[in-house]
Amino acid sequence: MEHQVELLAVGTELLLGNTLNTNAWDLSRLLSGMGLNVYHHTVVGDNPQRLQQAVEVAKSRADILITTGGLGPTCDDLTKKVVAGVFGLPLEFHPQCQQSIRDYFARSGREMTDNNLQQAYLPKGCTVLENRWGTAPGCAFCVDGVHVVMLPGPPRECIPMFREEAAPYLAQLTQGVIHSRTLRIFGLGESGVEQLLRDRMNALINPTLAPYAKEGEVELRITAKADTVEQAQTMIAPVEAEVRGLLGDLIYGADVSSLEEVVVPLLAQKGLTLGTAESCTGGLIAKRVTDVPGASAVLRGGVVSYTNAVKHQVLGVSQAVLDAQGAVCEEVARQMAQGAMRVLGCDLAVSTTGVAGPDSDERGNPVGLVYVALATPEGCEAVELHLGGAAQRRDRVRTMAANHALDLVRRYCQKK
Amino acid sequence: MEHQVELLAVGTELLLGNTLNTNAWDLSRLLSGMGLNVYHHTVVGDNPQRLQQAVEVAKSRADILITTGGLGPTCDDLTKKVVAGVFGLPLEFHPQCQQSIRDYFARSGREMTDNNLQQAYLPKGCTVLENRWGTAPGCAFCVDGVHVVMLPGPPRECIPMFREEAAPYLAQLTQGVIHSRTLRIFGLGESGVEQLLRDRMNALINPTLAPYAKEGEVELRITAKADTVEQAQTMIAPVEAEVRGLLGDLIYGADVSSLEEVVVPLLAQKGLTLGTAESCTGGLIAKRVTDVPGASAVLRGGVVSYTNAVKHQVLGVSQAVLDAQGAVCEEVARQMAQGAMRVLGCDLAVSTTGVAGPDSDERGNPVGLVYVALATPEGCEAVELHLGGAAQRRDRVRTMAANHALDLVRRYCQKK
Numbered sequence: 001m002e003h004q005v006e007l008l009a010v011g012t013e014l015l016l017g018n019t020l021n022t023n024a025w026d027l028s029r030l031l032s033g034m035g036l037n038v039y040h041h042t043v044v045g046d047n048p049q050r051l052q053q054a055v056e057v058a059k060s061r062a063d064i065l066i067t068t069g070g071l072g073p074t075c076d077d078l079t080k081k082v083v084a085g086v087f088g089l090p091l092e093f094h095p096q097c098q099q100s101i102r103d104y105f106a107r108s109g110r111e112m113t114d115n116n117l118q119q120a121y122l123p124k125g126c127t128v129l130e131n132r133w134g135t136a137p138g139c140a141f142c143v144d145g146v147h148v149v150m151l152p153g154p155p156r157e158c159i160p161m162f163r164e165e166a167a168p169y170l171a172q173l174t175q176g177v178i179h180s181r182t183l184r185i186f187g188l189g190e191s192g193v194e195q196l197l198r199d200r201m202n203a204l205i206n207p208t209l210a211p212y213a214k215e216g217e218v219e220l221r222i223t224a225k226a227d228t229v230e231q232a233q234t235m236i237a238p239v240e241a242e243v244r245g246l247l248g249d250l251i252y253g254a255d256v257s258s259l260e261e262v263v264v265p266l267l268a269q270k271g272l273t274l275g276t277a278e279s280c281t282g283g284l285i286a287k288r289v290t291d292v293p294g295a296s297a298v299l300r301g302g303v304v305s306y307t308n309a310v311k312h313q314v315l316g317v318s319q320a321v322l323d324a325q326g327a328v329c330e331e332v333a334r335q336m337a338q339g340a341m342r343v344l345g346c347d348l349a350v351s352t353t354g355v356a357g358p359d360s361d362e363r364g365n366p367v368g369l370v371y372v373a374l375a376t377p378e379g380c381e382a383v384e385l386h387l388g389g390a391a392q393r394r395d396r397v398r399t400m401a402a403n404h405a406l407d408l409v410r411r412y413c414q415k416k
Numbered sequence: 417m418e419h420q421v422e423l424l425a426v427g428t429e430l431l432l433g434n435t436l437n438t439n440a441w442d443l444s445r446l447l448s449g450m451g452l453n454v455y456h457h458t459v460v461g462d463n464p465q466r467l468q469q470a471v472e473v474a475k476s477r478a479d480i481l482i483t484t485g486g487l488g489p490t491c492d493d494l495t496k497k498v499v500a501g502v503f504g505l506p507l508e509f510h511p512q513c514q515q516s517i518r519d520y521f522a523r524s525g526r527e528m529t530d531n532n533l534q535q536a537y538l539p540k541g542c543t544v545l546e547n548r549w550g551t552a553p554g555c556a557f558c559v560d561g562v563h564v565v566m567l568p569g570p571p572r573e574c575i576p577m578f579r580e581e582a583a584p585y586l587a588q589l590t591q592g593v594i595h596s597r598t599l600r601i602f603g604l605g606e607s608g609v610e611q612l613l614r615d616r617m618n619a620l621i622n623p624t625l626a627p628y629a630k631e632g633e634v635e636l637r638i639t640a641k642a643d644t645v646e647q648a649q650t651m652i653a654p655v656e657a658e659v660r661g662l663l664g665d666l667i668y669g670a671d672v673s674s675l676e677e678v679v680v681p682l683l684a685q686k687g688l689t690l691g692t693a694e695s696c697t698g699g700l701i702a703k704r705v706t707d708v709p710g711a712s713a714v715l716r717g718g719v720v721s722y723t724n725a726v727k728h729q730v731l732g733v734s735q736a737v738l739d740a741q742g743a744v745c746e747e748v749a750r751q752m753a754q755g756a757m758r759v760l761g762c763d764l765a766v767s768t769t770g771v772a773g774p775d776s777d778e779r780g781n782p783v784g785l786v787y788v789a790l791a792t793p794e795g796c797e798a799v800e801l802h803l804g805g806a807a808q809r810r811d812r813v814r815t816m817a818a819n820h821a822l823d824l825v826r827r828y829c830q831k832k
Contacts, residue, residue: 009457012626013628014440014441014444014457015444015448015453015454015455015456015457016444016445016448016454016596016639017440017441017442017443017444017445017446017447017448017454018445018628018637019441019628020436020438020441021437021440021441021457022436024430024433024437024459025430025433025435025436025437026433027433028430028431028432028433029432029433029434030433031433032432032433037431038431038432038433039431039460039461039463039466040431040458040459040460040466040470041425041430041431041437041457041458041459042456042457042458042459043440043456043457043458044455044456045455047455050455050456050477053477054456057473061466061469072606072607072629073606073607073610107804108802108803108804110605111608113607113608113610113611115607115610115611116607133809154629156631156809156812210434212434276699276720278699278702281703281706282702282703282705282706282707282711282715283692283694283699283700283701283702283703283706283718283720284699284703284706285699286694286698286699286702286703286720286722287697287698287699287700287702287703289698290697290698290699290700290720290722290772290814291698291810291811291814293773293774293810295698295722296722296723299698299720299722299723300722300723300725300726301719301720301721301722301723301726301730302699302718302719302720302722303717303718303719303720303730304692304699304702304706304715304717304718304719304720305717306702306706306711306712306715306716306717306718307712307715307716307717309716309761310716310717310760310761313759313761314717314719314730314759314760343729343730344726344730345725345726345729356706357709358709394707394709395707398706398707
């Protein structure tokens with residue numbers, strides 16, 4: 001049977017444009033991956049009449065309804081009451097939910113207010129979906145052939161709850177899988193990738209091959225429909241081999257979400273330690289490396305040398321070079337990386353110095369001019385980047401500079 | 417008259433989770449600012465039956481329907497045909513649109529294919545909305561008291577077209593504005609804020625008062641409907657004063673999006689420079705401070721001392737203390753902050769040391785135990801934080817630790 005899924009988000013903040021509905025985006029991808037077809041997204045505000053009407057519309061056209069938002073303790077959180085009402089279910093008190101809520105507050109050391117206990121009221125006879133990421137439990141039930149799943153609104157609760165609690169519940173309803181493998185590419189744009197692969201992309205039906213532009217990177221997704229994950233993987237493998245033949249080391253990883261997720265295990269595998277010396281990226285590289293669990297095994301530390309004084313005094317960059325050429329030049333990038341290696345006692349050190357914007361620097365260097373260097377036991381390599389154009393945003397210049405720095409580390413390790 | 421707006425996005429890529437519906441987010445904000453109430457967002461795929469049904473539902477509940485997507489030249493772009501059909505309008509050829517499309521291709525030096533001319537077919541009698549950012553023209557018409565506006569899907573066409581072409585058309589329909597002021601709160605949760613303000617929240621109708629949970633913070637929004645922005649501001653001011661009386665310095669800023677956006681100008685205003693010494697936050701604090709343009713005037717630099725060796729050798733933390741108590745203790749946090757002050761030559765320095773997870777440290781300290789310290793010319797203060805609970809994610813522990821550190825700086829500066 002072909003299931004028809006509707007995602008219904010509840011929250012006036014979405015209709016005011018204060019919050020972006022990323023849940024619909026994430027859940028759609030996850031549901032598609034399970035072989036479930038999402039046919040509608042709907043958003044309504046915290047208004048009982050309009051919510052009720054939206055639930056009735058969804059009930060008439062979908063057989064799986066997933067709501068997000070409106071489960072919290074505040075008085076405008078009304079999803080449970082309205083949805084249960086449309087499906088003819090009363091709310092009843094779930095003592096074990098009350099205990100989970102109390103435990104959550106005890107664990108996090110916060111004081112629980114009485115209105116938090118309202119969250120323990122759930123539709124009669126439902127399956128409780130435990131919320132280990134916040135206080136509002138979710139639930140699932142089936143009435144009149146329609147499966148209803150209710151999840152909280154904050155993405156950091158909604159998405160893990162979907163993965164760990166709701167997905168197993170829904171998996172019973174579906175046959176077959178849609179399975180993807182995602183190759184991450186750095187160093188070639190979306191249209192470049194498309195040009196290289198266009199013929200294959202057009203020829204392929206199952207699996208399919210599609211590129212997606214990400215912030216400064218390209219994601220290439222190979223997606224197969226099959227009875228089992230294993231079968232899908234067997235269908236994907238030859239396409240991946242072919243793509244790898246064409247793109248080579250432009251592909252930095254598969255089924256990873258960032259360069260740092262590749263760099264940290266690579267460094268660990270090669271037994272190398274890393275240090276950073278950051279000017280324009282201001283700590284972003286160290287932050288990204290330490291986003292990855294296990295970073296402590298490979299990152300010794302970093303220096304954010306935002307001023308020339310710190311570049312000179314902490315990293316030992318030559319004052320004469322700083323005076324003559326300013327902070328944004330290749331020589332300063334090199335001396336920063338070499339200084340970090342010495343000061344932090346690491347095997348490899350990357351550095352960045354450049355103009356993140358919004359304005360060009362006092363020497364007239366344009367926004368987006370960045371030097372990145374990598375110091376290694378064998379020497380020091382540096383690259384000059386032009387990430388500019390007046391319309392480039394500060395955060396994009398910084399992200400791209402960090403990407404280039406991490407890619408230098410990646411390529412060095414892979415050659416080792 | 418109260419208008420009811422529905423935004424209808426057309427595109428299978430949205431339902432697959434490949435594209436995030438940022439148009440709904442941007443348009444909602446723009447429409448709210450014009451005093452138009454958005455009551456529904458809907459997304460359907462490139463399927464004529466489901467699109468028709470969605471248009472019929474929208475026609476029954478909204479008096480302004482804005483569609484995005486499905487105006488392009490490819491065969492799955494069917495919005496015009498279906499929408500015009502529901503409203504009983506035939507499509508007719510608009511010669512001036514054909515000319516605009518030809519001109520666009522001539523200007524951009526691309527070759528025009530025949531299917532591009534299909535875009536010159538628009539509902540009979542409509543107002544053409546010119547597209548100077550792409551090829552597909554939009555249109556607007558009113559039938560049976562329902563105003564329909566069709567815009568292209570790509571955000572870089574949709575949003576400027578809305579601003580320059582659709583907004584003037586819709587402005588004729590509306591009187592008044594909706595204006596909000598957003599207070600940002602750190603140090604009290606959503607339910608705590610709600611408990612303090614519940615009576616006022618329930619009593620207020622215009623302006624309204626509503627709290628929203630953000631990552632470790634709460635946003636409190638005061639929203640007024642009035643004829644002009646000035647009038648709305650006058651209505652909001654006494655409510656803000658009352659809320660400030662209740663919440664005091666838990667409110668760290670108004671109409672800002674983060675602590676760092678408050679901290680950077682505060683430091684500049686007080687003539688103070690900042691430095692950072694980060695262990696568990698791994699560069700996140702420096703990264704967040706340097707996200708703010710103008711950070712170079714106040715941030716001297718930072719040290720990411722991820723290993724004990726860097727804590728001792730670069731920041732001068734006592735080896736005896738590290739050996740006896742380990743890296744996660746109050747004394748190390750203090751010595752890190754004081755060391756950073758000395759090494760970086762800054763007026764204030766913040767430090768973090770703790771267990772970000774996913775696992776407890778080798779001394780058995782639990783995930784979420786973090787010490788944050790602030791060194792100032794007057795001395796050094798430190799706080800012990802319990803951000804844990806086994807389910808807390810690494811990134812949340814790090815974000816909260818950075819929030820607490822930035823809040824220490826904010827409070828110090830505000831008292832200065």
